[in-house]
Amino acid sequence: MQDLTFISSLSISFEAIGKLLLVALVGFLAVRKNFLNEAALNGLARLMIDVVVPAALCANMVKGFNREVLVEGSALILLPLIWITASIPLTLIYFKLFPGDGNWAADRATSVLASVQNSMYVPLPLGLAVAPPEFIPLVIVFVGMSVLVVNPLQWTVGTWLLMDQQKDRRDWKSSLKMALNGPVLGVIIGATLSLVPGLSEAARGEEGSLLGLRMIFGAMGFIGTAMAPMAMILTGALIARCELKTSLTVRRVSVVIVMRFLLIPLGIFLLLKGGYIPATGFVAVMLMIQACAPPAMNPAIVAKRYDGEWQVVSAILLVSNVVALLAMPVWMALGLRFM
Numbered sequence: 001m002q003d004l005t006f007i008s009s010l011s012i013s014f015e016a017i018g019k020l021l022l023v024a025l026v027g028f029l030a031v032r033k034n035f036l037n038e039a040a041l042n043g044l045a046r047l048m049i050d051v052v053v054p055a056a057l058c059a060n061m062v063k064g065f066n067r068e069v070l071v072e073g074s075a076l077i078l079l080p081l082i083w084i085t086a087s088i089p090l091t092l093i094y095f096k097l098f099p100g101d102g103n104w105a106a107d108r109a110t111s112v113l114a115s116v117q118n119s120m121y122v123p124l125p126l127g128l129a130v131a132p133p134e135f136i137p138l139v140i141v142f143v144g145m146s147v148l149v150v151n152p153l154q155w156t157v158g159t160w161l162l163m164d165q166q167k168d169r170r171d172w173k174s175s176l177k178m179a180l181n182g183p184v185l186g187v188i189i190g191a192t193l194s195l196v197p198g199l200s201e202a203a204r205g206e207e208g209s210l211l212g213l214r215m216i217f218g219a220m221g222f223i224g225t226a227m228a229p230m231a232m233i234l235t236g237a238l239i240a241r242c243e244l245k246t247s248l249t250v251r252r253v254s255v256v257i258v259m260r261f262l263l264i265p266l267g268i269f270l271l272l273k274g275g276y277i278p279a280t281g282f283v284a285v286m287l288m289i290q291a292c293a294p295p296a297m298n299p300a301i302v303a304k305r306y307d308g309e310w311q312v313v314s315a316i317l318l319v320s321n322v323v324a325l326l327a328m329p330v331w332m333a334l335g336l337r338f339m
Contacts, residue, residue: 054186066194075279114255117264
């Protein structure tokens, strides 16, 4: 893919996103037509988070994780950590200097949306959509490495900023267990099992490995094939539940758009282009996808759970996902140039 022009890269990106949008449309229509009520959607989300994603991440970490992959993909751990921990205080300072309507709870929530990207539901299917078949396990490992950083930050610092400040802190502390959710545990367990002699060979289905282990890892991998389409169906379903409210302001939306779709991806692109980040191939592609991914849908659920500004969060999520349809193909195309 080294000879790709920007136009051909853009075409590949548009095609990949277009296919995924059609899958997301299934989830969107399923909610709008009441095929999926709230109980069914919650069950689907739990199946995704507690079974499908951990199985896929664990199986592929056992199959492909090693010291070389860790070194190669280290930027996918370090850079999201840097931009999230830098972006949150910067946006909070901005809102303190320019208070606007004085709704500090909404400003805190906006800071989370501007800083913490979607670590899995969007990057995973997009990475799989542009990856040749032989690179698919590696893409899943790279996504898992990012999940290991982003998810704990989202469920700790992100939760604290989204909640109503008057809420009992003991109740918030009980949510810390969400930092060790299914995807994070899948990555940790898979990386640990990759160190056990014979398991990697069984996960890869190599002849001579134990049949029982091959069956187990084969079943986990088969379950994991549902991960990409389920991720987009859930994304579409969650977007269908978002609503525009009168509390939505240009000031807050612009902060999310500028950070998520301009400053962060531009910074990562310039670092890659200047050779300051030793990342090439699919590490660079996944890094660009992560950098320009829209906010995750979980903040709306968290804000509602803890009496935060969930209506503002839902409205910003809806707008930012629409903007992502225009911005992501461009940044993905630039990322593909590093292949």
